[in-house]
Amino acid sequence: MAKYWLKYSKGEAIRFISHLDILRAFERSFRRGNIPVEYTQGFNKRPRLSFATPLSLGVTSDGEYVEIALAEDLSEKELADSLNDVLPEGLKINGAKKLSKKMPTLGSLVQAARFEVFTQSEISSLNVTTFLDKKDVIITRTSKRKTRDINIRPLVFEIKQKSKGLSFLIAQGSEQNLRPSELLTSLDVTNYQLHKNETYFLYGENLVTPFQWLEKTEM
Known part of the structure; x- marks a missing residue:
């Protein structure tokens, strides 16, 4: 096999x-x-x-x-x-x-993902700056079993404003997972189209793509 x-x-x-x-x-x-x-x-x-x-x-x-x-x-x-x-x-x-050898499952290795959001209306740079300046951004997350408040600010690693949207790097995976919609709601962004650029694993202290991780691990 x-x-x-x-x-x-x-x-x-x-x-x-x-x-x-x-x-x-x-x-x-x-x-x-x-x-x-x-x-x-x-x-x-x-x-x-x-x-x-x-x-x-x-x-x-x-x-x-x-x-x-x-x-x-x-x-x-x-x-x-x-x-x-x-x-x-x-x-x-x-x-x-x-x-070339047995590896952990893909899902267990995922740590982050980069997304782009495209909009027809301008996104407020003040909302982005205010979000990044905060230490805590609390949202309420509701599931079938319970409702709880979580701080999503530590789960957002980077936000870059573009001419017609944003690029952002956020925590994703089995341990910590931020939905893009949760970030965009906090930034008061509506009527958008979302595109995922890349998935990332952690190698040492650096985020790398899965293929980069594989090359480093199999060396």
Whole structure:
């Protein structure tokens, strides 16, 4: 069995399909491309897929990652090309890396993500400056089980204002996770389109891309 990390993009054509639909699109593409994917055991066998993070509905991205297991070896280029030949419009493999040893799951390694938000109206620079100057920005987060107040200021690492929007780097992952919508609500930003640029892991004290992390770890 061989394992690979794939970097893929989700484009405008499929902006409003769900994470479950993305999973199904990959499953169909494995069959159409005759890709020797490894399946789980048991009655309901599924391809061995593990995503770094689910992407929210309506968000496009150039920085999504998925781990797949194959029953036989393929070259990184052959795997990427074979999938790109059969994936639906809007999904594209932008890179593939074969794992040389056992690695933690993608989801357990995610620490941050960079996003861009595009708007038709000007975003208040005062709101951005005021947010960055604060030590505490408390929001109320409601889930099915409970409602709690959290301080989101430590989860925002960077905000840069652009001509028609913002670029921001925020905590994402299993330990600390900030939803982009929570930050944008705090900045009083509405009627926007969101794009994810990249996913980041932590290597030492530095944030690096998953492929950079892999290269440093496998050295």
